Amino acid sequence: MNIFQIFHDRIAEILGQITASGRLPALDPARFVVEPPKDAAMGDLAANAAMVFAKDAKPHFPNPRQLAAEIATALAQSEGVAEVEVAGPGFINIRLKPTVYRDVLRGVLCAPDDFGRHAPSASDGTGHSRTGTLSGKVNVEYVSANPTGPMHVGHGRGAVFGDALANLLEFSGCEVTREYYINDAGAQVDVLARSAYLRYREALGEAITIPEGLYPGDYLKGAGEQIAKAHGRALLGKEEREWLAPVRDIAIAAMMDLIRDDLQALGITHEVFFSERTLHEKVNGVCEIDRQIEELRAAGLVYEGRLPPPKGQLPEDWEDREQTLFRSSDWGDDVDRPLKKSDGSNTYFAADIAYHKNKIDRGYTTLVDIWGADHGGYVKRMTAAVAALSNQKVDLDVKLCQLVKLMREGEPVKMSKRSGDFVTLREVVDEVGVDAVRFMMLYRKNEAPLEFDLAKVLEQSKDNAVFYVQYAHARGRSALRQALAAFPDLDVSATALSRAPLDLLEDEGEIGLARVIAQYPRLIEAAAAAHEPHRVAFYLYELASYFHAHWNRGKDRPQLRFVNPLERKLTGARVALVVCLTSVLASGLKLLGVSAPEEMR
Secondary structure, eight states: OOHHHHHHHHHHHHHHHHHHTTSSOOOOGGGSOEEOOSSGGGOSEEEOHHHHTHHHHTTTOSSHHHHHHHHHHHHTTSTTEEEEEEETTTEEEEEEOHHHHHHHHHHHHHOTTTTTOOOOOOBOSSSBBTTSSBOSEEEEEOOOOOSSSOOBHHHHHHHHHHHHHHHHHHHTTOEEEEEEEEOOSSHHHHHHHHHHHHHHHHHTTOOOOOOTTSOOOGGGHHHHHHHHHHHTTTTTTOOHHHHHHHHHHHHHHHHHHHHHHHHHHTTOOOSEEEETHHHHSEETTEEHHHHHHHHHHHTTOEEEEOOOOOSSSOOTTOOOOOEEEEOGGGGTOSSOEESBOTTSOBOHHHHHHHHHHHHHHTTOSEEEEEEEGGGGGGHHHHHHHHHHHTTTOSEEEEEEEOOEEEEETTEEOOOOTTTSSSOBHHHHHHHHOHHHHHHHHHSSOTTSOEEEETTGGGOOSTTSHHHHHHHHHHHHHHHHHHHHHHOTTOOOSHHHHTTSOGGGOOSHHHHHHHHHHHTHHHHHHHHHHHTOTHHHHHHHHHHHHHHHHHHHHHHHOGGGSSOOTTOHHHHHHHHHHHHHHHHHHHHHHHHHTOOOOSOOO
């Protein structure tokens, strides 16, 4: 039961009636919103319809407050409405009767796993359904770390963000594919192969020294042992051109196994692992990248030309030459972009064009790429490319994840026993646990830098958000156990609790808690539409705060406690409330990939 959608539909119906009277043109109801007011004292719901349609409403409604007043008068007759007020330039503030929130609680109890869930609906081809909710096929590409070593903490932030976003989009009715782009082409994998070859020689008993420029981490010892097992001593003494390819293949496979293990430790799996090398492999003498370039040329999107020099001091590698260019400036980019290097090889951008065209050809209506913050300058060109490749039928949303600064009691942590020069993600997960890593990675907006303190996330205090939220769930389950101890025959099934006398929930704390619970469906919808899973983490902390505050009131006023051994019916109603609370907490935590413990000691 989404009260925000219900009242959005009611206002849309009222606007339709005014349109039918000839005083408004046909309006798109998706343009206005119904949301919680910024100040809770203003009511339960706020709508901006009158201001959004102010221009459309003239001349019949010269002032948006006049249109708001007519909407308010009609709304006041709606079931469950206690009061409607027009505020400011035309906001419509709605105060609801407590019966509405009791109905919300019954809705949660009747279908606890589906509260806030949006069923898949028919798409209009843009990734949104005809009713305005999310739909369609969505590809979420995340992590995509170079397969040259174990994942570090920065990779972990993008991994958790992408996985939580995929969960959120699925819960919101989308068909989601989780994808990993393997960067297994280019110079870095040749450096990996040379590093693994040294470890191969080491596995055969040779003392080695890792020169500067190669990967020194001990994690490559396993790859060296695999090469030795596969080839014995056959690769010793051979020229690099003879051993590079087979060593590279084994090293990449070993590193991907390592990365999959690291991701599995975080509870993350991908349905698709896409190899960049497949874009470079030639079929009938032509690779996929070159084929895409020629298709773009035939469409008039590629030409031979010269670029103006960059503003300011020229880079050392700047070349004023004729080159193959993509018309990205026609699609929102600042300048056109090269597709070929001076040596005739393809640019990274050309490979990315071919990769994203592959995604488009697989039928996705929305693409989400999750990149590190250092790729911010690459967003415009890629967005332009997807717009051109799909003729603006496919949306690309690039989410940048800022750096993670690892701390311990306020001091930076830099060294790793495993990698030699950075702290691995696995070391952090092993130390503080997957729940702390996942929740705290999401407890900041992805674009904001994150300080992750290894000591702070283990504290049992309000300042540790993951503990505070999980403790709310455990505390709620404890209240349920206390109720069963007081009333052993109390039926706590969802069906029985949905029939509990919820009208006995009269305290402001109880109604306030129900009010926050009622916001969950709208929160899910907004977070999914914005591709911002951190909103779920923020909401869960707010819900936990309301619950803990109300629980603490019961310490001073025993009549407010969830379990009253002398009041069976009241206890049943309050148990129903707490079951709704724990259901929503568990649902939100599941979306974030965090456990909801039954008890915490």
